[in-house]
Amino acid sequence: MIHVTIDGMQMEVQEGTTILQAARGAGINIPTLCDLEGINDVGSCRVCVVEVEGREKLPTACNTPVEEGMVVQTMSERAVDARKMALNLLLSNHHRGCFSCPSNGACELQDLCYQYGVEESSFAGARKQIETPPVEGHPFLSYHPELCIHCERCVSTCAKATGREAITFRKTGMFGIINAPFGEDYKDTLCESCGNCAQNCPTGAITEKRKKKYRSWEVSRVLTTCPHCAVGCQMYLLVKDGKIVDVEAADGPSNHKLLCVKGRSASFDFVDSPRRIRTPLVKNKETGEFEEATWDEALDLVAEKFTDIRDSLGGDALAGFACSRSTNEDIYMLQKMVRTAFQSNNTDNCARV
Amino acid sequence: MTNTIQDITQDANLILLIGSNPEEAHPVFGMQIRQAVQRGAHLLVADPRDIDLSQKADIHLKLKPGTNVAFVNGMMHIIIEEGLQNQEFIDERTENYEELKKLTASYTAERTAEICGIDPQQLREAARLYATAGNSAILYCLGVTEHTSGTEGVMSLANLAMLCGMIGRPGTGVNPIRGQNNVQGACDMGADPDKFPGYQKITDPKVFEKFEKAWGTKLNPNPGTKATQCFHKMMTGDIKGLFIFGEDPVRTDPDTNHVIHALQSLDFFVIDELFMTETAKYADVILPGRSYAEKEGTFTNTERRVQRVRKAVEIEGNTMADTDIFTEIMNRMGYPQPKLTPAQIMDEIASVTPSFAGISHERLDSEEVDGRGLQWPCTGKDHPGTRIMHVGKFARGKGLFQPAEYRASCELPDDEYPLVMMTGRILYHYNACAMTDKTEGINEIAPEAFIELNTADAEKYGIADGEMIGISSRRSEISARARVSDKTRPGETWMPFHYLKAGANWLTSAALDSISATPEYKVCAIKVRKLSPEETEAAEASARATLA
Ligand code: SF4
Numbered sequence: 075m076i077h078v079t080i081d082g083m084q085m086e087v088q089e090g091t092t093i094l095q096a097a098r099g100a101g102i103n104i105p106t107l108c109d110l111e112g113i114n115d116v117g118s119c120r121v122c123v124v125e126v127e128g129r130e131k132l133p134t135a136c137n138t139p140v141e142e143g144m145v146v147q148t149m150s151e152r153a154v155d156a157r158k159m160a161l162n163l164l165l166s167n168h169h170r171g172c173f174s175c176p177s178n179g180a181c182e183l184q185d186l187c188y189q190y191g192v193e194e195s196s197f198a199g200a201r202k203q204i205e206t207p208p209v210e211g212h213p214f215l216s217y218h219p220e221l222c223i224h225c226e227r228c229v230s231t232c233a234k235a236t237g238r239e240a241i242t243f244r245k246t247g248m249f250g251i252i253n254a255p256f257g258e259d260y261k262d263t264l265c266e267s268c269g270n271c272a273q274n275c276p277t278g279a280i281t282e283k284r285k286k287k288y289r290s291w292e293v294s295r296v297l298t299t300c301p302h303c304a305v306g307c308q309m310y311l312l313v314k315d316g317k318i319v320d321v322e323a324a325d326g327p328s329n330h331k332l333l334c335v336k337g338r339s340a341s342f343d344f345v346d347s348p349r350r351i352r353t354p355l356v357k358n359k360e361t362g363e364f365e366e367a368t369w370d371e372a373l374d375l376v377a378e379k380f381t382d383i384r385d386s387l388g389g390d391a392l393a394g395f396a397c398s399r400s401t402n403e404d405i406y407m408l409q410k411m412v413r414t415a416f417q418s419n420n421t422d423n424c425a426r427v
Numbered sequence: 428m429t430n431t432i433q434d435i436t437q438d439a440n441l442i443l444l445i446g447s448n449p450e451e452a453h454p455v456f457g458m459q460i461r462q463a464v465q466r467g468a469h470l471l472v473a474d475p476r477d478i479d480l481s482q483k484a485d486i487h488l489k490l491k492p493g494t495n496v497a498f499v500n501g502m503m504h505i506i507i508e509e510g511l512q513n514q515e516f517i518d519e520r521t522e523n524y525e526e527l528k529k530l531t532a533s534y535t536a537e538r539t540a541e542i543c544g545i546d547p548q549q550l551r552e553a554a555r556l557y558a559t560a561g562n563s564a565i566l567y568c569l570g571v572t573e574h575t576s577g578t579e580g581v582m583s584l585a586n587l588a589m590l591c592g593m594i595g596r597p598g599t600g601v602n603p604i605r606g607q608n609n610v611q612g613a614c615d616m617g618a619d620p621d622k623f624p625g626y627q628k629i630t631d632p633k634v635f636e637k638f639e640k641a642w643g644t645k646l647n648p649n650p651g652t653k654a655t656q657c658f659h660k661m662m663t664g665d666i667k668g669l670f671i672f673g674e675d676p677v678r679t680d681p682d683t684n685h686v687i688h689a690l691q692s693l694d695f696f697v698i699d700e701l702f703m704t705e706t707a708k709y710a711d712v713i714l715p716g717r718s719y720a721e722k723e724g725t726f727t728n729t730e731r732r733v734q735r736v737r738k739a740v741e742i743e744g745n746t747m748a749d750t751d752i753f754t755e756i757m758n759r760m761g762y763p764q765p766k767l768t769p770a771q772i773m774d775e776i777a778s779v780t781p782s783f784a785g786i787s788h789e790r791l792d793s794e795e796v797d798g799r800g801l802q803w804p805c806t807g808k809d810h811p812g813t814r815i816m817h818v819g820k821f822a823r824g825k826g827l828f829q830p831a832e833y834r835a836s837c838e839l840p841d842d843e844y845p846l847v848m849m850t851g852r853i854l855y856h857y858n859a860c861a862m863t864d865k866t867e868g869i870n871e872i873a874p875e876a877f878i879e880l881n882t883a884d885a886e887k888y889g890i891a892d893g894e895m896i897g898i899s900s901r902r903s904e905i906s907a908r909a910r911v912s913d914k915t916r917p918g919e920t921w922m923p924f925h926y927l928k929a930g931a932n933w934l935t936s937a938a939l940d941s942i943s944a945t946p947e948y949k950v951c952a953i954k955v956r957k958l959s960p961e962e963t964e965a966a967e968a969s970a971r972a973t974l975a
């Protein structure tokens with residue numbers, strides 16, 4: 075065990091613990107931007123710098139392991155000044171069109187600048203000379219280099235969490251270039267459209283395009299389970315004015331804040347699709363066409379026909395199949411209906427299909 | 428699954444992936460398998476096709492389709508031959524080992540390799556790695572079950588795990604990855620011809636009596652007929668009335684023509700659906716139900732984890748909650764069923780299902796559970812749920828080895844239909860696409876069906892990559908675009924089954940697994956041909972129209 079003092083609090087932590095982990099464990103908040111636990115610890119943004127007694131340089135808390143006897147100040151004047159300077163530098167390469175940015179109000183850079191009173195950058199922003207145009211050929215995802223702070227969260231997310239390595243970071247001279255696979259040729263890349271990189275982007279640089287249709291403070295979030303496959307990822311449905319507008323990954327036991335393209339992008343458009351059937355339909359035997367009916371008409375007809383068959387031929391002449399996409403409660407009631415009212419055990423589900 | 432996704436991907440030293448392509452069918456599980464490989468876990472892939480994970484595998488055993496049972500028997504033969512079995516586990520926790528030894532004796536590495544079309548040396552290495560890695564987990568999916576010998580395939584995998592004592596610990600087990608979001612739940616909830624909820628057999632008089640009492644009515648004691656066999660009974664007139672809740676067998680069941688004839692033979696057919704599916708078109712009455720986003724409830728994932736589904740929206744129109752639809756019908760047919768909320772229904776489930784006794788919405792929403800769901804068996808209010816099955820003891824006491832012989836698939840290629848076709852899923856769609864194809868971007872990314880053809884076969888038939896071709900089996904003909912590569916072996920093809928036009932199930936065989944009645948989707952015999960210019964044009968136009 076190692077002994078450290080952070081902001082006057084003495085603590086004992088495991089060897090190999092970072093200053094950031096030790097501080098968080100004690101409830102001390104050090105701001106971070108590029109850090110993503112277990113995924114990204116490149117220490118590029120320098121927002122988490124702290125002062126360590128006896129050290130000239132201010133280390134980044136996210137990737138500096140604690141040492142025996144270390145005394146750390148997280149909010150010393152030097153640390154706070156350095157943090158402001160880091161934000162100032164990040165902002166110099168970041169277009170500040172916050173009003174038109176889909177991440178407005180949900181931007182970690184914006185939040186930190188607000189917190190530290192950094193409104194303008196005093197630097198020219200060297201990267202602007204080599205700036206490349208936005209990458210927007212993908213149906214769901216886009217990348218705006220002018221909003222990118224090169225924290226590499228997306229690169230690490232894709233490489234280490236998604237395990238895909240579809241986004242690359244390459245150095246050209248003093249500049250780095252993020253190569254986002256969302257161009258017209260997206261089908262020829264390794265990208266799986268999962269959007270995990272977008273969810274982890276601290277600014278609006280990589281976003282799901284639909285994010286433009288709502289502001290983060292306008293939506294309510296409903297925690298639910300993905301309706302597609304049996305991994306059972308936990309996710310939030312984002313609801314604005316009674317309509318689902320987007321999905322965010324939640325930290326579920328089987329998905330750990332990850333989703334795939336089906337959960338993130340194909341789990342809500344169908345809900346209120348114009349193709350939904352919204353009223354009972356009964357087929358006209360003569361024309362073969364479906365005609366709208368009231369619930370009473372439809373349900374009475376169903377009950378009458380099934381009762382006839384049951385009473386004349388016995389329950390074994392009836393069958394009822396459940397859907398393995400619907401809820402346990404639905405399925406339980408369906409099989410109960412078949413066994414009690416139909417008097418039949420001809421009930422099954424599409425597990426074999 | 429016997430284990431959890433987390434312990435398999437974090438604690439296993441080796442993952443044996445057989446007949447499963449999780450990167451496309453269970454993507455977030457696939458992502459975590461990639462993480463496991465990055466952390467240094469060994470990976471063995473046994474699959475007839477090159478999947479992305481096979482490139483990351485220590486060994487890819489590119490099995491001939493339908494030879495899983497032989498493959499697993501061969502692994503066991505080698506393990507026993509080299510003395511790598513876990514004798515202590517076998518002695519203490521299993522029975523019938525001698526039979527297994529006898530049966531696997533003939534599956535020498537050479538003979539097995541011959542049957543499976545693989546290299547005997549690779550098979551030996553795979554067997555050694557599995558037996559000696561420390562914690563080895565088996566993951567399998569429909570590539571094992573969707574064969575006429577599917578049940579034997581599953582039993583063989585259980586034999587292998589027991590032989591090496593790879594069960595009842597984190598990072599081990601025999602883990603079927605269930606397909607759809609709530610297949611596990613559908614089976615658990617008693618949508619099954621001979622089992623009540625919680626796998627309680629209707630032929631057990633005590634159980635039967637319990638349900639008659641709980642539901643306050645006389646029940647029919649005759650075990651029912653499995654769905655896949657019901658279609659046959661519809662044609663013979665033994666089944667006259669059918670209620671389908673949200674399934675689309677015209678699209679998802681094999682041999683589409685057969686299914687349509689069956690539905691047309693019915694006197695009365697009712698469907699509870701969200702969309703005008705191909706199946707719904709044959710219904711006499713369509714009752715508009717509600718989607719997962721419009722209701723409270725639970726799904727059970729492949730880890731047996733019961734998790735909450737919550738209502739987010741209401742849509743305009745005259746739809747009805749599905750449980751209310753069933754309740755209405757029950758009452759109108761003379762069974763008095765009070766209207767219950769989903770939470771009350773779960774309480775009723777808990778009251779009749781021992782393995783769910785401790786599960787309620789209230790508990791799932793509590794701080795105690797903290798959004799992690801509850802894994803059944805969960806036998807009481809203070810039972811924490813069961814993360815890993817068979818720890819220390821099997822559910823039935825001793826683990827029983829059930830040795831099984833390899834049998835060839837029902838429909839093998841011949842002179843007339845010389846190619847094998849396998850079917851499967853792709854990343855961007857789900858089953859019949861009823862949900863996924865309502866998202867424009869998805870259709871843009873994955874707009875149309877295709878068939879994967881081996882380079883040698885393509886050369887033989889003069890077919891170019893990207894060309895529209897005709898594909899036929901004994902049952903039907905469709906057209907789809909050829910993707911020429913070496914992903915499948917010569918003589919083998921692969922097709923996704925999601926699409927309406929060029930639906931692979933027009934071709935597949937209705938042969939069923941002899942025990943579970945699962946259709947043999949994975950193997951059917953086909954032939955391919957070049958299309959005339961007119962036919963090509965028509966096929967292209969039809970592919971374009973698929974999205975309209
Ligand atoms: S969408 Fe997914 S696969 Fe594509 S770049 Fe982002 S993380 Fe990688």
Ligand code: SF4
Pocket residue numbers: 300301302303304305306307329332333334335336337338453454455456
């Ligand atoms: S997000 Fe993807 S992996 Fe997760 S449950 Fe949904 S479909 Fe399955």
